[in-house]
Amino acid sequence: MVHWTAQEKQLITNIWGKVSVEECGAEALARLLIVYPWTQRFFSSFGNLSSPTAIIGNPKVRAHGKKVLASFGEAIKNLDNLKGTYSKLSELHCDKLHVDPENFRLLGDILVIVLAAHFTKDFTPACQATWQKLVGVVAHALAHKYH
Amino acid sequence: MVLSAADKTNVKNAFSKIGGQAEEYGADALERMFATYPQTKTYFPHFDLGKGSAQVKGHGKKVAAALVEAANHIDDIAGALSKLSDLHAQKLRVDPVNFKLLGQCFLVVVATRNPALLTPEVHASLDKFLCAVGSVLTAKYR
Numbered sequence: 001m002v003h004w005t006a007q008e009k010q011l012i013t014n015i016w017g018k019v020s021v022e023e024c025g026a027e028a029l030a031r032l033l034i035v036y037p038w039t040q041r042f043f044s045s046f047g048n049l050s051s052p053t054a055i056i057g058n059p060k061v062r063a064h065g066k067k068v069l070a071s072f073g074e075a076i077k078n079l080d081n082l083k084g085t086y087s088k089l090s091e092l093h094c095d096k097l098h099v100d101p102e103n104f105r106l107l108g109d110i111l112v113i114v115l116a117a118h119f120t121k122d123f124t125p126a127c128q129a130t131w132q133k134l135v136g137v138v139a140h141a142l143a144h145k146y147h
Numbered sequence: 148m149v150l151s152a153a154d155k156t157n158v159k160n161a162f163s164k165i166g167g168q169a170e171e172y173g174a175d176a177l178e179r180m181f182a183t184y185p186q187t188k189t190y191f192p193h194f195d196l197g198k199g200s201a202q203v204k205g206h207g208k209k210v211a212a213a214l215v216e217a218a219n220h221i222d223d224i225a226g227a228l229s230k231l232s233d234l235h236a237q238k239l240r241v242d243p244v245n246f247k248l249l250g251q252c253f254l255v256v257v258a259t260r261n262p263a264l265l266t267p268e269v270h271a272s273l274d275k276f277l278c279a280v281g282s283v284l285t286a287k288y289r
Contacts, residue, residue: 035271052267109251113270116258123259125182128252132183 002137004079011130015115015123016076024118025069026062028111030055036106042099068107075138082141090145101143108135148282150275155221157272161257162218164264169215172256174207179252187245210249217280228283236287243288246281253277 004012033040034052043049046060055061071089078085093099112131116123150158165172180187181196181203194202213231220227235241254273258265265273 031267031270034267035274052271056267112251113254113258113265116255117262117265120259120262123255125179128179128255129183132251 001080002082007126008130008133009079011127012076012079012134015119015127015131016073019069019115019118021069021073022062022066024111024114025065025067027065028107028114029065029068030058030061031110031114032103032107033061035110039103039106042097042103069111072111072138075134075141082137083144086138086141087145090142093142094146101139101146104139104142105136108132108139111135148275148278150221150272150279153268154272154275157269158218158221158276161264161269161273162215164261165257168260169211170204170208172207172253172260173209173211173214174204175256175260176249176253177203177207177210179255180249183252184245184248187248190239190241190245214253214277214280217283218276221276224279225283225286228280232284232287235284240288241284243281243285246284247278250274250277250281 030052033043033049033055040049043061043064046058046064048054048058049061071086074085075082093101109132112128112135115131116128119127162169178198181191188196191206194200194206196203213228216227217224225232254265254270254277257273
């Protein structure tokens, strides 16, 4: 089980309280598809992903980004039981969606960069360290049920 | 992975906008790397890694200078960084995984200090560039 210090929990909730799940989620997913274009392989039903502009404006990308980041919100409410929280989603990503867990790590890194751009100097090294830990642990939890 | 003409333009423009602050970006990236990925500190047992360390600042300046050099010779990064590549292969032998970690931190620094610069397209180009630099530095490892 992952241990979170009081400071880490504070850094997580402080940032999360000021995040627009819709905006950050959309941006993170769009950047994932732009920066690591091979990730588009999972989204052939999303329509036009032919350019960064198309991706950013794509309503399915926005909607899915929001959904993905909303699930982070659940994680943050359950920091002491991430494996449990993500158990069903882990099975889904393995058995139905067939997503290589490496993609969770890629998205996590992108999310940190999106937060950094949003919070600028308030995204201190301590803040970054905490959030990289969080995205790493979420990625691990999402991969946990893979077989 | 190949840098397109657009990537090269994006990278050159980005470094031109970063300009004289490159040294600070380098130091900031290192500080963040040590905080976020403590295992990277194992390569610097001889350094004071405390906040504001002059050694970290000095090293950040070197790292930044290498990135600037690579950006200025973006058509031949391998040529521009050949000596650094030898150094990393023969003496430093930093495990290849760590270049990605520093690359991530460098992007975070750009995001925190100049978010407007880091459009999705520039983000993609810089990420590719940093990967290319890492590849060059580890190319002679074996």
